[in-house]
Amino acid sequence: MAPTTASFDEIGYWSPNTASVDWCENNYVVSYYIAEFWNTISSLFIILLGELGLYLCPTKERRFKVTFRTIGIVGIGSTLFHGTLRHKMQLLDELPMIYAATALVFICVETKYGPQGRWFPIGLATWLALTTIFVSITGGKIQFYTFQASFGVLQLAIIYLTATLHHQQKPLILARGGQNHSGWLITRALCVYSFAVIIWLIDLHLCEFINGVGPNSVLKWNPQLHAWWHVFSITGVYFSTLLIAYQHYVAKGLNPSVYLWKGFAPALTLDAKTLNKNAKLN
Template identity: 30%
Template sequence: MAEGISSFWGPVTSAEWCEKNYVYSSYIAEFFNTISNIPGIFLALAGLINAFRQRFEKRFSILHISNMILAIGSMLYHATLQHMQQQGDETPMVWEMLLYIYILYSPDWHYRSTMPTFLFFYGVAFAIVHALVRLRIGFKVHYVILCLLCVPRMYKYYIYTKDASAKRLAKLYLATIFMGSLCWLFDRLFCKNISRWYFNPEGHALWHVLMGFNSYFANTFLMFCRAQQLGWNPKVAHFMRFFPYVKIQKPKTQ
């Protein structure tokens, strides 16, 4: 803690990162790790508006909302460094991955009610266990396994997609998760060395920014693939020639 600045939230009870606490405000423990979630909120909001405007399936609206909830939970965690807020960040991470699993695998699932029912109760059970037991390494391993379960299906969608713009979204998704993971590992493994530098590159904050874009690229790619499955003639358009989004043309009802 910076000298002369007191903590509004009390002693730290959660995991800390390689950013000095309460340097800029007595109300925000890790300043950069907190505000770096803001881009993710706006990106999820943009995706939500597009999903509503073009009347995509509700699953995508819920997905964008879950991205916003996750970013807000992360802000509260890093602002307070309290154990309860850390759980409020980690539990939505798992819920979000369960939602991705549903979106990726449900089109080919023959028993439609079984998958959402199982994933719902799995998410509830995890939330209860995570509230009662302080998971550390176990949480990280569990989260990585959920992420890996998504990989085969994402790869299948990629190889079956012929549209170059949609493939570019998938490549941006891979690039951001790769760079973000490097920033996360660099911040976590070399914190002692970084702390002696005159300038801290704030690797965990960069992870937040990159993962905000990563989620947006993933969601947009999945929206394109789902629209293709439904015969909605999707195209990747760009707002102001830069910001990608999915534009669809639903067939007229006879």
């Protein structure tokens, strides 16, 4: 649905809603104390994958510790936002998303072009500060679409950088006698995240037809598409982060490869010999 409050929602503990968007889940239906119950519960999966990525990260580089930890913070903010639909909690959800995406852009740029000097992190920090201020002081559709535009630009930058790195590193990986897992990660990241975006758009723009309670709804029950967006989008982000880490390690000469942790969770492992030679990582 559009960024406004639905007329069929119940009144609850955190009412009235002050966020710039109210998603398609009917409010305070399951619990008087939780505005969007299923959106709140599904946000816990974001925390889980952020912590899992941090746990399985094969090196202790600060850039990946910051990235995975920020993803976990996104989950915490999302839980608070959907549980309350308050503006301040919305910022705790949206701003960490921008911070995490910016961290990934930073890693991609340095992987592709090498260290950029102090001007680059300072420039990114300045842009983040200005974005934080603007997103924080605005409201309604201006706030909603400003955030979406900022986050969208970062996503497009990540797609471009990872795609060009994939083609750039192909000969390097083959020359080292390794197997290129980059394409495997790209395919899964794009497929899962694209599906997530589709159901996000349906939830946003076609809510009156799928909310299960409105007069125009063609469904008798709400499929909770935004909750599923949480699950599939963070899975796509997890694959994307693995891809970026994989490309970073290739550039470092560490011969990374993908394996399934416990038989189901994709993770990276590094060649022990090359890891020992490159023990001091930034």
